[in-house]
Amino acid sequence: MKLATLKDGSRDGRLVVVSKDLRRAAFAESVAPTLQYAIEHWAATAPGLQSLYELLNAGRALVDFAFDPAQAMAPLPRTHQFVDASAFLNHGKIMEQAYQLSIKKTAGIPILVQRQSDDFAGPYDDYPFPTEADNGDFEGEFAAVVDDIAMGSSATQCESKIRLLMILNDVSMRTHLFRELGMGFGLINAKPATVFGPVAVTPDELGDAWHGGRVHLDMHVSRNGEWFGHPNGREMDWSFGELLAHLAYNRNLRAGTILGSGTVSNQAHRSVGSACLAERRAVEKIDSGDSSTPFLKFGDRLRFEVQDAQGQSIFGAIEHRFVATSQQDAI
Numbered sequence: 001m002k003l004a005t006l007k008d009g010s011r012d013g014r015l016v017v018v019s020k021d022l023r024r025a026a027f028a029e030s031v032a033p034t035l036q037y038a039i040e041h042w043a044a045t046a047p048g049l050q051s052l053y054e055l056l057n058a059g060r061a062l063v064d065f066a067f068d069p070a071q072a073m074a075p076l077p078r079t080h081q082f083v084d085a086s087a088f089l090n091h092g093k094i095m096e097q098a099y100q101l102s103i104k105k106t107a108g109i110p111i112l113v114q115r116q117s118d119d120f121a122g123p124y125d126d127y128p129f130p131t132e133a134d135n136g137d138f139e140g141e142f143a144a145v146v147d148d149i150a151m152g153s154s155a156t157q158c159e160s161k162i163r164l165l166m167i168l169n170d171v172s173m174r175t176h177l178f179r180e181l182g183m184g185f186g187l188i189n190a191k192p193a194t195v196f197g198p199v200a201v202t203p204d205e206l207g208d209a210w211h212g213g214r215v216h217l218d219m220h221v222s223r224n225g226e227w228f229g230h231p232n233g234r235e236m237d238w239s240f241g242e243l244l245a246h247l248a249y250n251r252n253l254r255a256g257t258i259l260g261s262g263t264v265s266n267q268a269h270r271s272v273g274s275a276c277l278a279e280r281r282a283v284e285k286i287d288s289g290d291s292s293t294p295f296l297k298f299g300d301r302l303r304f305e306v307q308d309a310q311g312q313s314i315f316g317a318i319e320h321r322f323v324a325t326s327q328q329d330a331i
Contacts, residue, residue: 001017001049001050001053001201001202001205002017002018002019002020002022002053002199002200002201002202002205003015003016003017003018003028003035003038003049003075003164003199003200003201004016004018004025004067004069004072004075004198004199004200004316005034005035005072005073005074005075005076005077006025006071006072006073007071007072007073007122011077011078012034012035012036012077012078013034013073013077014027014029014033014034015027015028015029015032015033015034015035015037015038016028016067017049017052017053017056018056018067018199018316019053019056019057019064019067020057020205020312021312022067022069022199022313022316023066023067024056024061024064024065024066024067025056025064025065025066025067026052026055026056026061026062026063026064026065027063028048028049028052030048031045031048031049031052032045032048032049035075035076035200036076036079036256039076039145039147039163039164039255039256040255040256042147042163042255046163069123069124069198069199069316069317070124072122072123072124072198072199072316073120073122074120074121074122074123074194074195074196075145075164075166075196075197075198075199075200076120076145076196076200076256076258077119077120077122078117078118078119078120079117079256079257079258080117080254080256080257081114081117081253081254081256081257081258082114082115082116082117082120082194082257082258082259082260083112083113083114083115083247083257083258083259083260084112084113084115084141084170084259084260084262085110085111085112085113085238085243085259085260085261085262086110086111086112086113086262086263087110087236087237087238087243087261087262088235088236088237088261088262088263088264088265088266089237090235090265090266090267090269091262091263091265091276091279092111094265094269094279094282094283094286095278095279095282097282097286098281098282098283098285098286099282099285109246110237110238110242110243110246111262112243112246112247113186113187113191114186115187115191115194115260116191116192116193116194117258119193120193120194120195120196121193121194121195121196121320122195122196122198123195123196123197123198123316123317123318123319123320124198124318124319124320125195125320126320126321126322126323127171127193127195127320127321127322127323128322128323128324128325129171129173129192129296129322129324129325130324130325131324132295132296132297132298133175134173134174134175134176135173135174135175135295135296136171136172136173136174136295136296136322137171137172137173137174137276137277137278137295137296138169138170138171138172138221138275138276138277138296138302138304139169139170139171139172139262139263139275139276139278140167140168140169140170140219140221140229140231140263140264140275140276140304141167141168141169141170141219141260141261141262141263141264141275142165142166142167142168142215142219142233142260142261142264143165143166143167143168143196143258143259143260143261144162144164144165144166144240144244144258144259145162145163145164145165145166145200145256145257145258146158146161146162146163146244146253146255146256146257146259147161147163147255148161148252148253148254148255149161149244149248149252149253149257150248150252151248151249151250151251151252152248152249152250153244153245153248154245155213155239155241155242155244155245156241157245158240158241158242158244158245158248159213159239159240159241159244161244162203162213162240162241162244163202164200164201164202164203165200165201165202165203165205165206165210165215165315166196166197166199166200166201166258166315167196167197167219167304167305167306167315167318168194168195168196168197168260168318169194169195169196169302169304169318169320170191170194170260170262170263171191171192171193171194171195172190172191172276172278173189173190173191173192174190174278174295176188176189176190177190194260195318195320196318197304197315197316197317197318198315198316198317198318199314199315199316200315201314201315205314206308206314207308209308209309212239213236213239213240213241213242214233214234214236214239214240215233215234215261215306216232216233216234217232217233217306217307217308217314218230218231218232218233218272218306218307219231219232219233219264219275219304219306220303220304220305220306220307221273221274221275221302221303221304222302222303223300223301223302224300224301225301227273228273228274228275228280229269229272229273229274229275229280230272230273231264231265231266231269231272231273231274231275232264232266232272233261233264235265235266235267236261240259240261243259243261244259247259263275263276263279265279269283270283275304277293277295277296280293281293296322297322298322298323298324299321299322299323300321300322301319301320301321301322302318302319302320302321302322303317303318303319304317304318304319305317305318
């Protein structure tokens with residue numbers, strides 16, 4: 001099934017079921033008022049949501065309306081925990097080669113970073129940042145939303161608790177990154193609010209493209225209408241189940257926890273392109289000794305989308321513009 005959250009003036013929005021073709025929607029309040037509620041009571045809410053989804057797709061929903069992704073918030077506008085991984089080692093290798101980085105790593109152990117989870121951005125919302133000198137960047141990723149996972153669960157058990165999949169733009173401010181990495185603690189100024197695609201989907205919506213705990217589909221990325229890349233999610237060096245098992249080694253994970261995959265990156269990056277500016281700039285530096293692609297400028301528009309084998313958008317698109325903080329609507 002496909003689920004979204006529409007703006008209604010509240011912080012958690014209004015849950016809707018969205019048709020498979022993303023054209024129609026129906027309010028789900030008779031089953032669950034918000035997506036957080038639905039996830040926390042999944043055994044009770046999933047059957048009702050699935051039934052509504054089937055009625056909507058068959059054109060038999062009692063009340064439905066045109067789905068407008070511009071009115072969508074992040075599917076989970078806020079949640080208890082968001083953790084981002086760096087599960088595509090190819091991305092890290094490119095960065096390390098370009099900038100002679102020496103990242104402390106332990107073989108077989110993934111890198112996970114605790115992130116902000118109290119204020120996610122919607123897929124069509126203008127994205128404000130203070131100054132172009134922050135060197136704004138984007139990172140196209142996949143994400144999983146889980147049900148309760150008990151401490152010590154295996155990778156197989158963790159994968160079975162994945163309820164929804166999403167796409168995201170993990171916005172970065174590169175000016176602050178190396179400074180904060182050098183301090184040895186978490187990323188704050190380098191990692192502002194994350195942007196999520198309009199629709200969260202159950203794994204079965206991906207069909208054969210969901211297997212091995214990975215999304216075997218291309219992440220299509222464009223900047224100002226120009227192709228930037230379409231790397232595929234199949235090259236994750238750790239599956240979502242493996243990442244979740246590492247995270248749950250000594251803690252319980254509560255329903256609504258979001259885990260990001262890290263920047264989608266492929267070994268064939270010279271032909272499939274990249275999902276982030278830093279990677280392209282790093283390739284340029286390796287090839288010519290300098291980077292030529294500029295970081296984000298005010299007014300830049302980005303688009304992220306994932307399609308199935310028939311060309312149907314699965315999660316809807318992230319399509320947003322970067323603006324100066326002074327242009328942001330008052331909170």
